[in-house]
Each structure stands twice: as structure tokens, then as C-alpha cells.
Amino acid sequence: MPETRSKPMRRDGAENRESLLRAAREVFATQGIDVALEEVARAAGVSRMTLYRNFSSREELAASVYEESVARIEQRAEALRDEEAGIVGLLDFVLDMQQENQIFVGALSGEGLEWLEALSERTESSFTPLLERALRSGVVHPDTQLSDVMLAFPLFAGVLDVPRRAARERQLRDARALIHRALFA
Known part of the structure; x- marks a missing residue:
């Protein structure tokens, strides 16, 4: 599996990550895995930079x-x-x-x-x-x-x-x- 972060996250960072995972599950399910990642960020209510800070790819x-x-x-x-x-x-x-x-x-x-x-x-x-x-x-x-x-x-x-x-x-x-x-x- 691709490398994931090992250091503890701040609470807001953990909430952003959970929002991104929830949004990714929903967006991938409805629009497919090839959807623009900006759509995932938008659905999660975070910026594209926040998405890439949590998931490099x-x-x-x-x-x-x-x-x-x-x-x-x-x-x-x-x-x-x-x-x-x-x-x-x-x-x-x-x-x-x-x-x-x-x-x-x-x-x-x-x-x-x-x-x-x-x-x-x-x-x-x-x-x-x-x-x-x-x-x-x-x-x-x-x-x-x-x-x-x-x-x-x-x-x-x-x-x-x-x-x-x-x-x-x-x-x-x-x-x-x-x-x-x-x-x-």
C-alpha cells in the first residue's frame, strides 16, 4: 500500500482526513475513480492543497x-x-x-x-x-x-x-x- 503518514495529526487535520475519505468514497462511487481530485476536495469542503497534504496521489x-x-x-x-x-x-x-x-x-x-x-x-x-x-x-x-x-x-x-x-x-x-x-x- 502506498506510504501513509506516521506522525500524530492535530484534531483538525484528522477531521479533514476523515472528511476527505468520506467524500472520496461518495465521489468515487458516483463519478468513478478517475474523477478530478478537485471534486473530492470540494465535496469534503477543503482546499486542493489540504487534499494533497493528506494524500500525495x-x-x-x-x-x-x-x-x-x-x-x-x-x-x-x-x-x-x-x-x-x-x-x-x-x-x-x-x-x-x-x-x-x-x-x-x-x-x-x-x-x-x-x-x-x-x-x-x-x-x-x-x-x-x-x-x-x-x-x-x-x-x-x-x-x-x-x-x-x-x-x-x-x-x-x-x-x-x-x-x-x-x-x-x-x-x-x-x-x-x-x-x-x-x-x-
Whole structure:
């Protein structure tokens, strides 16, 4: 992952950084990752200089947004680790994240940049103990592998591109039901 700052921030600096991350998540989701970074700064209510003081590049900003999302997955996985069907809850949690923020799809595929691959590995690591528990308890089909679970995300992402909202909503429900039938006993 691109290098991030290690010295403590002042409170206003930390608030600016959080505003920038929140704005980046929203702007990337609605306008794509190639949007002008000035749009992110404007949405955060800060100057372009403040954006560049916090994030030296688009890659660093995107990495921080992705990392925040993966941290949420890790927290959710930890909360579900003692549930026999925890994998179902985590899968649905990540599908919901995808639906809310299509830009996160890249982090799940782990293709390309080294830091992106590391985030994908962290996501997989979150699913591994839940899958093992689900296999022991019969929640998933006995031959289900981690790669099967991870394949659900690019499959679901394909439906996110459906242009008409009504058709997309129906297809998202159908895709989620299909993924559940394929994975869960």
C-alpha cells in the first residue's frame, strides 16, 4: 500500500482526513475513480492543497478508501466468528458494501497493484475461518472452497452495471439468491 503518514495529526487535520475519505468514497462511487481530485476536495469542503497534504496521489487516496472498507470487513468477520452461519452474514455484508460502493469491487479482485493484492488477501483471510466453521457445521456445500466464495463478488459486480434501476434491483436480488443457492446448503 502506498506510504501513509506516521506522525500524530492535530484534531483538525484528522477531521479533514476523515472528511476527505468520506467524500472520496461518495465521489468515487458516483463519478468513478478517475474523477478530478478537485471534486473530492470540494465535496469534503477543503482546499486542493489540504487534499494533497493528506494524500500525495490518487493511488494513495484510493488505497486509503479501500483499506477502510477492508477494515470494516475484518471487524464484521470478527463479530461473526462464533456463529455457525457467520459466513452467510459476512458474504451479505460484503455484497451490501459492493452495492453501496461499486468502486470497492477492485479491492475484492486484488488484480493489479501490490497494495490492492494485499487488501484482497486480507479479505480472503477474513472469510477463511468462517468458511472452515461453515464446512464443519454443514452451512455450506461440502465441496465449497474459498475461491468459490470470492468468485461471488465479481459475479455480483457484473449485475451492478445494469443501466436501468428497476431491472438492476431485480437482478441484484436474483444474483444474491443464486449465490446463496450455489454456496449454502
